[in-house]
Amino acid sequence: MIKGLVLMNSTSKADSEQRKTNRDRAIKAVKKDYAGFVRLSIANLINPCNRGRLADEIEKVKKEALKTPLQGVVASLKGMKIRKDR
Numbered sequence: 001m002i003k004g005l006v007l008m009n010s011t012s013k014a015d016s017e018q019r020k021t022n023r024d025r026a027i028k029a030v031k032k033d034y035a036g037f038v039r040l041s042i043a044n045l046i047n048p049c050n051r052g053r054l055a056d057e058i059e060k061v062k063k064e065a066l067k068t069p070l071q072g073v074v075a076s077l078k079g080m081k082i083r084k085d086r
Contacts, residue, residue: 008045014085023081030073038065038073 015023030037042062046054 012086014083015081020081023077027074027077030070030077034070034073035066038062038068041065 026037039062042058042065043051046058051058
């Protein structure tokens with residue numbers, strides 16, 4: 001039923017205290033400027049030397065990511081913050 005699965009920047013480890021602090025900052029940032037947060041987050045996933053070459057694809061990903069409701073992004077960040085070390 002599933003054609004594929006991508007686990008990008010994924011880990012089974014719990015967040016460190018610094019990562020938890022960064023998640024709290026991200027939650028504040030996304031609540032303040034949702035679109036800006038999404039655009040910056042997507043851009044930061046791509047090596048700067050490839051951004052020009054992949055500009056069209058990056059824009060498509062940004063538009064798709066912006067379809068995610070704000071509360072979904074916040075819930076994801078909170079979930080990563082509180083996950084247990086597995």
